[in-house]
Amino acid sequence: MIADALDTRTYTIGELARALGLTARTIRFYEDEGLIAPLRAGTARIYSHADRARLILIRRGKRLGFSVREIAEFLALYDADPHQAEKMRFLGHKCRERIAALEVQLRDVRQTLAELRDIDRQIGDHLAKAARTATTKADRSEPQ
Amino acid sequence: MIADALDTRTYTIGELARALGLTARTIRFYEDEGLIAPLRAGTARIYSHADRARLILIRRGKRLGFSVREIAEFLALYDADPHQAEKMRFLGHKCRERIAALEVQLRDVRQTLAELRDIDRQIGDHLAKAARTATTKADRSEPQ
DNA sequence: CCTTACCTTTACGTAAACGTCATGCTGCGG
DNA sequence: CCGCAGCATGACGTTTACGTAAAGGTAAGG
Numbered sequence: 001m002i003a004d005a006l007d008t009r010t011y012t013i014g015e016l017a018r019a020l021g022l023t024a025r026t027i028r029f030y031e032d033e034g035l036i037a038p039l040r041a042g043t044a045r046i047y048s049h050a051d052r053a054r055l056i057l058i059r060r061g062k063r064l065g066f067s068v069r070e071i072a073e074f075l076a077l078y079d080a081d082p083h084q085a086e087k088m089r090f091l092g093h094k095c096r097e098r099i100a101a102l103e104v105q106l107r108d109v110r111q112t113l114a115e116l117r118d119i120d121r122q123i124g125d126h127l128a129k130a131a132r133t134a135t136t137k138a139d140r141s142e143p144q
Numbered sequence: 145m146i147a148d149a150l151d152t153r154t155y156t157i158g159e160l161a162r163a164l165g166l167t168a169r170t171i172r173f174y175e176d177e178g179l180i181a182p183l184r185a186g187t188a189r190i191y192s193h194a195d196r197a198r199l200i201l202i203r204r205g206k207r208l209g210f211s212v213r214e215i216a217e218f219l220a221l222y223d224a225d226p227h228q229a230e231k232m233r234f235l236g237h238k239c240r241e242r243i244a245a246l247e248v249q250l251r252d253v254r255q256t257l258a259e260l261r262d263i264d265r266q267i268g269d270h271l272a273k274a275a276r277t278a279t280t281k282a283d284r285s286e287p288q
Numbered sequence: 289c290c291t292t293a294c295c296t297t298t299a300c301g302t303a304a305a306c307g308t309c310a311t312g313c314t315g316c317g318g
Numbered sequence: 319c320c321g322c323a324g325c326a327t328g329a330c331g332t333t334t335a336c337g338t339a340a341a342g343g344t345a346a347g348g
Contacts, residue, residue, distance in 0.1 A: 014324065024325085029306060043313080043326050060252050065209020068305070077263050085274050092267040095260055102257045108204050109250045116243050119221050123236040130229050158294070168295085173336060187296050187343080212335070 011047040020055055030058060033068050035075060064105065074098060155191040164199055174202060177212050179219060208249065218242060 013024045030036050031045075036054050039046040047055075054075065061071035073094055080091050157168045174180050175189075180198050183190040191199075198219065205215035217238055224235050 012325075023307080025308085026306065028326090033305095045325085060256065063209075063249065063252055064256065065207075077260065080263070080267070082270050085271060088267055088271055088274075092264060092271070095264045095267065099257060099260050099264065102253055102260070105207065106250070106253045106257065108207055109246055109253060112204065112208065113243060113246045113250065116221065116239055116246065119224075120236060120239045120243065123224065123232055123239065126226050127229060127232055127236070130232075156295080167337085169338085170336065172296095177335095189295085 007049050009049060011052060013045050013047070016047055016052060016055060020052075020059060022055070022059065027055065030055075030068070033072065035068065035072055064102075151193050153193060155196060157189050157191070160191055160196060160199060164196075164203060166199070166203065171199065174199070174212070177216065179212065179216055208246075 011019075013027055016022070017024045017027060027036075031038070035058055036051055038051050039048070057075065057078070058071055061074055066074065077091055077095050077098070080088060082088065155163075157171055160166070161168045161171060171180075175182070179202055180195055182195050183192070201219065201222070202215055205218055210218065221235055221239050221242070224232060226232065
Protein backbone atom coordinates (compact mmCIF):
# COMPACT_ATOMS: atom_id res chain seq x y z
CA MET A 1 0.00 0.00 0.00
CA ILE A 2 1.16 3.52 -0.77
CA ALA A 3 0.47 4.73 2.76
CA ASP A 4 2.55 1.87 4.10
CA ALA A 5 5.29 2.71 1.68
CA LEU A 6 5.22 6.27 2.99
CA ASP A 7 5.01 5.15 6.59
CA THR A 8 7.95 2.77 6.37
CA ARG A 9 10.14 5.12 4.38
CA THR A 10 13.16 6.24 6.36
CA TYR A 11 15.52 9.17 6.03
CA THR A 12 19.12 9.95 6.85
CA ILE A 13 19.96 13.13 8.69
CA GLY A 14 21.33 14.69 5.52
CA GLU A 15 18.17 13.96 3.53
CA LEU A 16 15.98 15.52 6.19
CA ALA A 17 18.26 18.51 6.54
CA ARG A 18 18.04 19.23 2.82
CA ALA A 19 14.32 18.55 2.64
CA LEU A 20 13.42 20.73 5.62
CA GLY A 21 15.91 23.53 5.14
CA LEU A 22 17.81 22.77 8.34
CA THR A 23 21.40 21.67 8.89
CA ALA A 24 22.43 18.28 10.24
CA ARG A 25 24.04 20.12 13.13
CA THR A 26 20.72 21.71 13.99
CA ILE A 27 18.90 18.39 13.92
CA ARG A 28 21.53 16.80 16.17
CA PHE A 29 21.20 19.79 18.48
CA TYR A 30 17.47 19.19 18.77
CA GLU A 31 18.22 15.60 19.65
CA ASP A 32 20.65 16.71 22.37
CA GLU A 33 17.86 18.88 23.73
CA GLY A 34 15.49 15.93 23.82
CA LEU A 35 13.13 17.10 21.08
CA ILE A 36 13.56 14.03 18.93
CA ALA A 37 15.05 10.55 19.29
CA PRO A 38 15.52 8.69 16.00
CA LEU A 39 16.33 5.02 15.76
CA ARG A 40 19.93 4.00 15.15
CA ALA A 41 21.54 1.62 12.71
CA GLY A 42 24.79 1.20 14.58
CA THR A 43 25.71 4.81 15.19
CA ALA A 44 23.86 6.25 12.20
CA ARG A 45 20.53 7.95 12.84
CA ILE A 46 17.46 6.57 11.06
CA TYR A 47 14.49 8.92 10.86
CA SER A 48 10.96 7.62 10.41
CA HIS A 49 8.03 9.41 8.81
CA ALA A 50 6.87 10.34 12.31
CA ASP A 51 10.30 11.82 13.07
CA ARG A 52 10.03 13.89 9.93
CA ALA A 53 6.60 15.18 10.99
CA ARG A 54 8.04 16.00 14.39
CA LEU A 55 10.83 18.05 12.82
CA ILE A 56 8.26 19.93 10.78
CA LEU A 57 6.43 20.78 14.00
CA ILE A 58 9.70 21.94 15.53
CA ARG A 59 10.43 24.11 12.52
CA ARG A 60 7.00 25.71 12.74
CA GLY A 61 7.51 26.34 16.44
CA LYS A 62 10.73 28.12 15.61
CA ARG A 63 9.05 30.23 12.95
CA LEU A 64 6.60 31.27 15.65
CA GLY A 65 9.49 32.46 17.80
CA PHE A 66 9.34 29.79 20.50
CA SER A 67 12.48 28.66 22.29
CA VAL A 68 13.67 25.08 22.10
CA ARG A 69 12.48 24.49 25.65
CA GLU A 70 9.03 25.82 24.82
CA ILE A 71 8.89 23.62 21.76
CA ALA A 72 9.76 20.64 23.95
CA GLU A 73 6.74 21.41 26.14
CA PHE A 74 4.69 21.87 23.03
CA LEU A 75 5.70 18.47 21.65
CA ALA A 76 4.78 16.86 24.96
CA LEU A 77 1.20 17.89 24.20
CA TYR A 78 1.27 15.78 21.05
CA ASP A 79 2.93 12.87 22.82
CA ALA A 80 0.48 12.71 25.70
CA ASP A 81 -0.09 9.20 26.97
CA PRO A 82 -3.77 9.06 28.00
CA HIS A 83 -3.09 7.09 31.21
CA GLN A 84 -2.26 8.92 34.44
CA ALA A 85 -5.01 11.51 34.72
CA GLU A 86 -2.82 13.83 36.79
CA LYS A 87 -0.36 14.25 33.94
CA MET A 88 -3.21 14.75 31.48
CA ARG A 89 -4.64 17.50 33.64
CA PHE A 90 -1.23 19.16 33.72
CA LEU A 91 -0.92 18.91 29.95
CA GLY A 92 -4.39 20.35 29.52
CA HIS A 93 -3.28 23.31 31.60
CA LYS A 94 -0.11 23.75 29.53
CA CYS A 95 -2.15 23.45 26.39
CA ARG A 96 -4.48 26.27 27.37
CA GLU A 97 -1.50 28.43 28.37
CA ARG A 98 -0.03 27.95 24.94
CA ILE A 99 -3.39 28.69 23.32
CA ALA A 100 -3.63 31.95 25.25
CA ALA A 101 -0.12 32.92 24.13
CA LEU A 102 -0.98 32.15 20.52
CA GLU A 103 -4.15 34.20 20.74
CA VAL A 104 -2.04 37.17 21.77
CA GLN A 105 0.29 36.44 18.89
CA LEU A 106 -2.64 36.20 16.49
CA ARG A 107 -3.80 39.62 17.60
CA ASP A 108 -0.26 41.01 17.26
CA VAL A 109 0.19 39.58 13.78
CA ARG A 110 -3.15 40.92 12.57
CA GLN A 111 -2.47 44.36 13.97
CA THR A 112 1.02 44.51 12.50
CA LEU A 113 -0.24 43.26 9.14
CA ALA A 114 -2.90 45.96 9.11
CA GLU A 115 -0.34 48.64 9.90
CA LEU A 116 2.15 47.41 7.32
CA ARG A 117 -0.51 47.19 4.62
CA ASP A 118 -1.45 50.74 5.44
CA ILE A 119 2.17 51.85 5.21
CA ASP A 120 2.60 49.99 1.95
CA ARG A 121 -0.49 51.69 0.57
CA GLN A 122 0.80 55.09 1.66
CA ILE A 123 4.14 54.43 0.02
CA GLY A 124 2.37 53.33 -3.16
CA ASP A 125 0.22 56.47 -3.18
CA HIS A 126 3.22 58.63 -2.52
CA LEU A 127 5.26 57.12 -5.32
CA ALA A 128 2.32 57.38 -7.72
CA LYS A 129 1.92 61.04 -6.87
CA ALA A 130 5.64 61.65 -7.26
CA ALA A 131 5.52 59.93 -10.65
CA ARG A 132 2.62 62.10 -11.79
CA THR A 133 4.43 65.23 -10.67
CA ALA A 134 7.55 64.17 -12.54
CA THR A 135 5.50 63.44 -15.65
CA THR A 136 3.79 66.80 -15.44
CA LYS A 137 7.12 68.55 -15.12
CA ALA A 138 8.43 66.61 -18.10
CA ASP A 139 5.32 67.51 -20.07
CA ARG A 140 5.83 71.15 -19.25
CA SER A 141 9.50 71.15 -20.07
CA GLU A 142 8.96 69.25 -23.31
CA PRO A 143 5.73 70.35 -24.92
CA GLN A 144 5.08 68.19 -27.98
CA MET B 145 -5.87 70.49 26.12
CA ILE B 146 -5.84 66.94 27.31
CA ALA B 147 -4.22 65.67 24.12
CA ASP B 148 -1.47 68.26 24.55
CA ALA B 149 -1.01 67.22 28.15
CA LEU B 150 -0.60 63.63 26.96
CA ASP B 151 1.66 64.64 24.12
CA THR B 152 3.97 66.75 26.25
CA ARG B 153 4.15 64.29 29.10
CA THR B 154 7.62 62.84 29.47
CA TYR B 155 8.94 59.70 31.12
CA THR B 156 12.11 58.59 32.81
CA ILE B 157 13.68 55.31 31.82
CA GLY B 158 12.52 53.69 35.05
CA GLU B 159 8.91 54.76 34.55
CA LEU B 160 8.82 53.35 31.06
CA ALA B 161 10.51 50.16 32.14
CA ARG B 162 7.90 49.55 34.84
CA ALA B 163 5.02 50.59 32.60
CA LEU B 164 6.07 48.40 29.66
CA GLY B 165 7.40 45.40 31.52
CA LEU B 166 10.97 45.90 30.35
CA THR B 167 14.14 46.68 32.27
CA ALA B 168 16.10 49.92 32.05
CA ARG B 169 19.01 47.83 30.77
CA THR B 170 16.90 46.54 27.93
CA ILE B 171 15.77 50.02 26.94
CA ARG B 172 19.36 51.28 26.97
CA PHE B 173 20.33 48.28 24.89
CA TYR B 174 17.73 49.20 22.27
CA GLU B 175 19.20 52.69 22.23
CA ASP B 176 22.70 51.28 21.68
CA GLU B 177 21.28 49.32 18.77
CA GLY B 178 19.80 52.47 17.28
CA LEU B 179 16.13 51.59 17.80
CA ILE B 180 15.36 54.67 19.83
CA ALA B 181 17.01 57.99 20.62
CA PRO B 182 15.41 59.90 23.50
CA LEU B 183 16.21 63.50 24.36
CA ARG B 184 18.61 64.19 27.17
CA ALA B 185 18.47 66.49 30.17
CA GLY B 186 22.18 66.58 30.86
CA THR B 187 22.97 62.89 30.84
CA ALA B 188 19.52 61.68 31.87
CA ARG B 189 17.24 60.30 29.18
CA ILE B 190 13.89 61.98 28.62
CA TYR B 191 11.30 59.91 26.76
CA SER B 192 8.44 61.53 24.89
CA HIS B 193 5.04 60.07 24.16
CA ALA B 194 6.32 59.13 20.70
CA ASP B 195 9.30 57.33 22.27
CA ARG B 196 6.88 55.39 24.43
CA ALA B 197 4.86 54.38 21.36
CA ARG B 198 8.07 53.32 19.67
CA LEU B 199 8.98 51.09 22.60
CA ILE B 200 5.55 49.51 22.42
CA LEU B 201 6.17 48.73 18.76
CA ILE B 202 9.53 47.23 19.66
CA ARG B 203 7.96 45.10 22.36
CA ARG B 204 5.36 43.81 19.93
CA GLY B 205 8.06 43.01 17.41
CA LYS B 206 9.80 41.00 20.07
CA ARG B 207 6.62 39.11 20.94
CA LEU B 208 6.41 38.22 17.26
CA GLY B 209 9.87 36.70 17.44
CA PHE B 210 11.76 39.28 15.40
CA SER B 211 15.39 40.07 16.13
CA VAL B 212 16.49 43.54 17.16
CA ARG B 213 17.94 44.11 13.71
CA GLU B 214 14.68 43.10 12.05
CA ILE B 215 12.79 45.42 14.36
CA ALA B 216 15.15 48.23 13.36
CA GLU B 217 14.20 47.65 9.71
CA PHE B 218 10.58 47.49 10.73
CA LEU B 219 10.78 50.84 12.54
CA ALA B 220 12.38 52.40 9.48
CA LEU B 221 9.07 51.70 7.71
CA TYR B 222 7.28 53.92 10.21
CA ASP B 223 9.95 56.60 10.06
CA ALA B 224 10.01 56.87 6.28
CA ASP B 225 10.74 60.37 5.06
CA PRO B 226 8.64 60.81 1.92
CA HIS B 227 11.41 62.59 -0.01
CA GLN B 228 13.95 60.55 -1.96
CA ALA B 229 11.81 58.26 -4.08
CA GLU B 230 14.56 55.65 -4.32
CA LYS B 231 14.54 55.09 -0.57
CA MET B 232 10.76 54.97 -0.57
CA ARG B 233 10.78 52.29 -3.23
CA PHE B 234 13.27 50.32 -1.15
CA LEU B 235 11.10 50.66 1.94
CA GLY B 236 8.06 49.57 -0.02
CA HIS B 237 9.95 46.45 -0.98
CA LYS B 238 10.99 45.81 2.63
CA CYS B 239 7.42 46.41 3.71
CA ARG B 240 6.04 43.78 1.37
CA GLU B 241 8.73 41.33 2.45
CA ARG B 242 7.68 41.80 6.04
CA ILE B 243 4.02 41.44 5.10
CA ALA B 244 4.77 38.14 3.36
CA ALA B 245 6.61 36.87 6.43
CA LEU B 246 3.70 37.87 8.67
CA GLU B 247 1.26 36.12 6.38
CA VAL B 248 3.23 32.91 6.85
CA GLN B 249 3.20 33.53 10.57
CA LEU B 250 -0.54 34.14 10.52
CA ARG B 251 -1.04 30.80 8.80
CA ASP B 252 1.28 29.08 11.29
CA VAL B 253 -0.48 30.58 14.29
CA ARG B 254 -3.92 29.61 13.00
CA GLN B 255 -2.81 26.07 12.25
CA THR B 256 -1.16 25.64 15.62
CA LEU B 257 -4.15 27.12 17.42
CA ALA B 258 -6.45 24.70 15.64
CA GLU B 259 -4.25 21.76 16.59
CA LEU B 260 -3.91 22.82 20.21
CA ARG B 261 -7.64 23.39 20.54
CA ASP B 262 -8.18 19.92 19.18
CA ILE B 263 -5.69 18.48 21.66
CA ASP B 264 -7.30 20.41 24.50
CA ARG B 265 -10.70 19.05 23.51
CA GLN B 266 -9.33 15.51 23.37
CA ILE B 267 -7.79 15.90 26.81
CA GLY B 268 -11.07 17.25 28.14
CA ASP B 269 -13.02 14.35 26.66
CA HIS B 270 -10.53 11.88 27.99
CA LEU B 271 -10.64 13.28 31.53
CA ALA B 272 -14.43 13.37 31.46
CA LYS B 273 -14.55 9.73 30.39
CA ALA B 274 -12.04 8.77 33.08
CA ALA B 275 -14.14 10.61 35.67
CA ARG B 276 -17.29 8.77 34.58
CA THR B 277 -15.49 5.42 34.78
CA ALA B 278 -14.24 6.24 38.26
CA THR B 279 -17.73 7.24 39.36
CA THR B 280 -19.21 4.04 37.98
CA LYS B 281 -16.63 1.96 39.80
CA ALA B 282 -17.36 3.84 43.02
CA ASP B 283 -21.07 3.26 42.53
CA ARG B 284 -20.48 -0.42 42.06
CA SER B 285 -18.17 -0.76 45.06
CA GLU B 286 -20.50 1.22 47.32
CA PRO B 287 -24.12 0.39 46.53
CA GLN B 288 -26.44 2.65 48.56
C1' DC C 289 24.74 67.39 55.74
C1' DC C 290 23.50 62.72 55.04
C1' DT C 291 20.79 59.13 53.29
C1' DT C 292 17.84 57.35 49.79
C1' DA C 293 16.40 56.76 45.34
C1' DC C 294 17.04 57.53 41.14
C1' DC C 295 20.00 58.10 37.07
C1' DT C 296 24.61 57.54 34.33
C1' DT C 297 28.63 54.80 31.87
C1' DT C 298 31.79 50.91 31.44
C1' DA C 299 32.60 46.38 31.39
C1' DC C 300 32.50 41.69 32.12
C1' DG C 301 29.20 37.54 32.42
C1' DT C 302 25.83 34.37 30.44
C1' DA C 303 22.16 31.44 28.22
C1' DA C 304 20.46 30.05 23.81
C1' DA C 305 21.11 28.28 19.35
C1' DC C 306 23.58 26.92 16.63
C1' DG C 307 28.45 27.17 13.33
C1' DT C 308 32.79 25.25 12.60
C1' DC C 309 36.52 22.54 12.85
C1' DA C 310 39.09 18.15 14.03
C1' DT C 311 39.13 13.43 13.97
C1' DG C 312 37.57 9.10 12.77
C1' DC C 313 34.45 5.13 11.02
C1' DT C 314 31.98 3.21 6.83
C1' DG C 315 30.10 1.76 2.59
C1' DC C 316 30.80 2.00 -2.41
C1' DG C 317 32.12 3.02 -7.32
C1' DG C 318 36.32 2.77 -10.07
C1' DC D 319 42.68 -1.37 -2.71
C1' DC D 320 41.74 3.85 -2.96
C1' DG D 321 39.43 7.71 -2.51
C1' DC D 322 35.30 10.10 -1.85
C1' DA D 323 30.83 11.00 0.14
C1' DG D 324 28.34 10.90 4.17
C1' DC D 325 27.80 9.75 8.91
C1' DA D 326 29.46 10.09 13.92
C1' DT D 327 31.29 12.40 18.25
C1' DG D 328 33.64 16.09 20.80
C1' DA D 329 34.98 20.46 21.53
C1' DC D 330 35.58 25.12 20.93
C1' DG D 331 33.78 29.56 18.59
C1' DT D 332 30.13 32.99 17.59
C1' DT D 333 26.05 35.91 17.71
C1' DT D 334 22.19 37.72 20.07
C1' DA D 335 20.06 39.82 23.86
C1' DC D 336 20.35 41.02 27.46
C1' DG D 337 21.96 40.43 33.20
C1' DT D 338 24.84 42.11 36.67
C1' DA D 339 28.19 44.42 39.16
C1' DA D 340 31.31 48.51 39.79
C1' DA D 341 31.83 53.30 40.35
C1' DG D 342 29.97 57.51 40.27
C1' DG D 343 26.65 61.99 39.49
C1' DT D 344 22.10 64.35 41.25
C1' DA D 345 17.91 65.86 43.38
C1' DA D 346 14.70 65.44 47.31
C1' DG D 347 13.61 64.70 52.14
C1' DG D 348 14.67 64.45 57.15
